Amino acid sequence: MGCSYSWTEKHPCFSLAAHHKYARMHLPVAPLCNISCNYCNRQYDCVNESRPGVTSEILSPAAARQKFDWVREKIDNLSVIGIAGPGDALANWQETRETIELIRDADAGILVCLSTNGLMLPAYVPEIVELGISHVTVTVNCLEPEIGAQIYRFVSYQGKTYTGAEGAGILLQNQMEGITYLAGNGVVVKVNIVMIPGINDFHIPEVVAEVKAKGAFITNIMPLIPAGGSVFQHFPQTSMKAINDMRNRCQADLPQMRHCRQCRADAIGLLGEDRSQEFCLRNRDKERKQPAMPPSKPVKIAVTSRYGRLVDLHFGHAAEFLIFQGSGPEFHLLEKRPTDRYCLGMEECDSEESRRDAILETIQDCDAVLTMRIGHSAQQQLRQKGILSVEYCYTVEDGLRFAQAQLAGSQEK
Known part of the structure; x- marks a missing residue:
């Protein structure tokens, strides 16, 4: 069975009221990814950065359990563990599942969430529900394959690599199918949207309306961070004025996350006070x-x-x-x-x-x-x-x- 929406009150990423009360812990057990985003560079050994896809170390499930025990001893207000990469949680499903099972053995009451690009949601969403994962974040940047072709370099799916609109189309279809199943089974779904000026910014209100129809609980419209070494490295970073204007525009359809810190894959602590380097x-x-x-x-x-x-x-x-x-x-x-x-x-x-x-x-x-x-x-x-x-x-x-x-x-x- 899915989890109650009331649990969201203790999840700092899904609740504004929770973000200064409760701590989260990201466990970097998922280094592999099955798509290539033009804004991404997962050089997780360049450790002075704070952005998605960056971590100081990759953990095995057993090591993740050890680290969880350590952090839980030191941080009393730890309420949720999440798997957010540095690749994709579902592209590393065996490690992700084993980690969750080990954590649940230690603390059956801890909230569990994961982040994914959504490509493998149709394959694993029944197991996600069975495991009692209460919150899932899916990054959905567009609805049209032609727009997706400008955002994704390739999509690796079922042993084949797809490019252009064909690859984006497979990804988008699986995202919508997965969100529908998750929301229909009581899992709280947050949709992240990277706002890329000139590529998908005009299209974002349509994305928000569609994921609302599929059952999403909240959307998080985020600025493009032009990572060095990525295809979009020379793009300008999306201004926060543009981000907030878009959030205000979309607020009528879905609640908007306004306190996101675009965290590292090994982030620990309150959203504004990452303590990952202590652990x-x-x-x-x-x-x-x-x-x-x-x-x-x-x-x-x-x-x-x-x-x-x-x-x-x-x-x-x-x-x-x-x-x-x-x-x-x-x-x-x-x-x-x-x-x-x-x-x-x-x-x-x-x-x-x-x-x-x-x-x-x-x-x-x-x-x-x-x-x-x-x-x-x-x-x-x-x-x-x-x-x-x-x-x-x-x-x-x-x-x-x-x-x-x-x-x-x-x-x-």
Whole structure:
């Protein structure tokens, strides 16, 4: 059976009243996608971004359960878990289903939602209902295959790849069929619409009216974010004035979500306070395996951090390095060294050789660099200078101890 609409009062994405009371947790267990949107670039290893399709790590269902247990201990107002990629939840159905079953074993009362492009809804919607998934978000950008041909590069369906209006037509038909089935079985459906000026903006009121007829509960009209490396990377971002004007126009047909943050695929916490970098599972597991470090030779470690609390910056996006020195468990901050960012985009994070050379000179006296993410080329150049690169995404304090352990291990080899 489907779930009661009253449950929506605890879902921050479906309810304006809930978004400052209840926390959500996205579990990134679905890396694969079965369509290619011209506005999408799922480079989920470029971790300083906050947009759909981005995550710091991909989890197995078992790891997702471990992370859920950890987050639930720390966040009392966690009300919902969702699977929103970084690909498509239904293109990774086995992982999605197993994750939901494991979470439900731990907490039968937690709300469960998923996001999908809708291509595989006709195939899996009976199982979605059977699993008790209460909320589903479907991204529907148009109703006409000719418009869809301008939005989608290809659609992979039942072992074949379709392009143009043919591929878009299959996607749109499955979306409408799936929404109808979900809504008819008590699942609360939110429809996301990416507003792309000159392509589908004039058509959005028709989309809203149609999904209302199919049973959608709410629509979320979102601005185009021109992701670097995507087909639409040079398109202008849709203005919020245009978005709000369209929401006001469509409000008469369906309630409009106005508090969307276009979250990452691993977002955790309140909608306006993403805490995903506090709960990076791979680094928590590494910490547990590290023995306490006895006092040793002092080492100097350069850290990339926004505010000095978390290791939460990509090496190429750091405007300064925090230089710590210490031995054993104790470290102190020596100085902050400003530098120029060399990674200026998502697609070519290792292309700015001259800037990188200058950065390497800035930290040439350090034994290690502690950073959330670093490209292969930069790692190689650091290694040539005798500097160890250590990836991490938890607190600076714990990261320094972890980096020191890595240094000790490398010296023993």
